[in-house]
Amino acid sequence: MRDPDGLIARAGVRGDPDRDQHFLIDDRVLDRLPTYLTEIDADTSHVLEIGGGTGALTDRLLAVADAVTVIERDRKLAAFLREEFADEIEDGRLTVVEGDALEVELPGFTASVSNLPYGVSSEITFRLLPESRPLVLMFQQEFAERMVAEPGASEYGRLSVSTQHYADVELVETIPKEAFSPPPAVQSAVVRLAPRDPEYEVDDEGFFLRFVKALFTQRRKTMRNAVRNTGHISRLADPDAVVDAADEDLLRKRPDAVTPAEFAALANLATDVSDRTDG
Numbered sequence: 001m002r003d004p005d006g007l008i009a010r011a012g013v014r015g016d017p018d019r020d021q022h023f024l025i026d027d028r029v030l031d032r033l034p035t036y037l038t039e040i041d042a043d044t045s046h047v048l049e050i051g052g053g054t055g056a057l058t059d060r061l062l063a064v065a066d067a068v069t070v071i072e073r074d075r076k077l078a079a080f081l082r083e084e085f086a087d088e089i090e091d092g093r094l095t096v097v098e099g100d101a102l103e104v105e106l107p108g109f110t111a112s113v114s115n116l117p118y119g120v121s122s123e124i125t126f127r128l129l130p131e132s133r134p135l136v137l138m139f140q141q142e143f144a145e146r147m148v149a150e151p152g153a154s155e156y157g158r159l160s161v162s163t164q165h166y167a168d169v170e171l172v173e174t175i176p177k178e179a180f181s182p183p184p185a186v187q188s189a190v191v192r193l194a195p196r197d198p199e200y201e202v203d204d205e206g207f208f209l210r211f212v213k214a215l216f217t218q219r220r221k222t223m224r225n226a227v228r229n230t231g232h233i234s235r236l237a238d239p240d241a242v243v244d245a246a247d248e249d250l251l252r253k254r255p256d257a258v259t260p261a262e263f264a265a266l267a268n269l270a271t272d273v274s275d276r277t278d279g
């Protein structure tokens with residue numbers, strides 16, 4: 001395996017926090033990251049890495065994947081990756097895409113392992129999640145804890161529901177700042193997101209996400225009042241009709257005690273009631 005410090009030296013680029021650049025230099029962490037995919041038997045025929053940096057993780061991914069695509073926005077780093085991994089590119093095992101991961105077209109990947117640029121980690125995650133592929137992603141620890149929080153926990157909120165709507169999530173490892181060069185301001189954590197079994201469906205995905213977001217603006221209220229007070233935010237045609245049709249036990253709970261499946265059932269009921277109101 002390539003030595004991470006050697007890669008940084010050859011690239012001639014010091015990580016720049018203002019450009020979301022914190023390179024992993026801890027070999028043990030780098031070695032473990034791909035195993036979070038292989039231990040769930042994920043399909044590693046085409047692994048996507050967002051933000052390749054100097055390629056320390058790319059190198060590890062090439063050891064387990066048939067093919068890897070890296071998206072890197074920094075022009076100098078993308079040029080370095082093309083030079084450092086010229087053989088792998090020539091063999092057709094690596095593709096380097098120079099561009100913004102929020103804008104470029106995503107390849108048809110089977111899984112992703114990425115040490116995400118923290119400034120856009122949420123946007124990138126919600127670009128990847130609807131693709132229904134196993135993901136192993138690194139986040140700021142506080143963000144990771146909100147993603148995996150369960151109903152009743154103080155961290156449970158809109159981020160937990162919208163993440164767990166797409167995937168079964170697990171915080172698999174926390175990573176100290178010293179594992180990076182330069183060290184970030186806060187601790188990091190690795191989250192594994194495995195596409196969830198479809199135990200429930202939502203009729204209108206956009207409305208569901210809007211509805212959850214609106215209800216969590218009133219997390220101290222009961223669901224009954226939250227639905228009534230936020231109907232205008234989620235563009236609910238008739239909040240009172242939804243309250244009349246909903247389950248009494250659910251209406252007595254607060255949003256932070258409601259599971260993703262319960263939010264989905266209520267959102268479906270709301271779409272149904274509003275279809276009938278419209279009709």
Ligand SMILES: C[S@@+](CC[C@H](N)C(=O)[O-])C[C@H]1O[C@@H](n2cnc3c(N)ncnc32)[C@H](O)[C@@H]1O
Nearest residue numbers: 022023024051052053072073074100101115117
């Ligand atoms: C946290 S570093 C991780 C680097 C490397 N994978 C590692 O683990 O050492 C994030 C990388 O993403 C790149 N980056 C930042 N914003 C990006 C964006 N919007 N799209 C693609 N790459 C981005 C940065 O230049 C940096 O190389």
